[in-house]
Amino acid sequence: MPPEDPLDVWRRPERSNVGPKPEHSRAVIAAAAIEIADKDGLGAVSIRRVAASIGAGAASLYRYVRSRDELVDLMIDAVSGEYDLKQSSEPAPMQLLGLALQGRTIMHRHRWLAPLLLTRPSMGPSALRYLEHALAALESAQMSGPSKLRTVAMMTAITSAFVQNELASETSSGDTARDPNGSTRYLAEAVQSGRYPLLAAALTGQHEPDGPDDVFTTIIATYLEGAGLPGPPDPAECR
Structure with a gap:
């Protein structure tokens, strides 16, 4: 099996053109994982627990993320969105x-x-x-x-x-x-x-x-x- 590409989650589209319409989104999945990590630590985050928290089956979550590593990458990027990046004229x-x-x-x-x-x-x-x-x-x-x-x-x-x-x-x-x-x-x-x-x-x-x-x-x-x-x-x- 080839090694996992850590950037693949950003390269591939969130929604596939084939198969059933997605019921969730990466944003929802990342938010659920972040809530778990904030409460119980990063070690408590798993595909199964995140799936349960959004009312999905663990297998169905793999349609959105292929591994726990990808899930963690989504979490990091989601909290990176919390910066206020307004323009400034300060030095x-x-x-x-x-x-x-x-x-x-x-x-x-x-x-x-x-x-x-x-x-x-x-x-x-x-x-x-x-x-x-x-x-x-x-x-x-x-x-x-x-x-x-x-x-x-x-x-x-x-x-x-x-x-x-x-x-x-x-x-x-x-x-x-x-x-x-x-x-x-x-x-x-x-x-x-x-x-x-x-x-x-x-x-x-x-x-x-x-x-x-x-x-x-x-x-x-x-x-x-x-x-x-x-x-x-x-x-x-x-x-």
């Missing part, structure tokens, strides 16, 4: 920061999403519209096409990694044996010991972040500046 860094902030919100809404974006980027229509919008923000930037693509991809990867860390922290927050301020105190003690002068210099003048929103905004702004975009957004103006 490129501000537009990209806005997309990153939206992405973080979407990944928190669908807690199963962030790890997937690091391993299986979507090529569906909603994902491509997002990419086109991000590239439009970079249209006037003095960067090559491949550099623009890498900038957008890395911004998504940073957002995904940040959200995964946030979710992991939430999961472990019930551990009463761990002092949430312990890491900060330990770092302060290490710096004050005098054994790490370069670290002490790097931390000099650093303000205490107001919270994860401030930290995330600063990380994205700093990355965009490093990527070559002038005038990174001021985190204080974006909160």
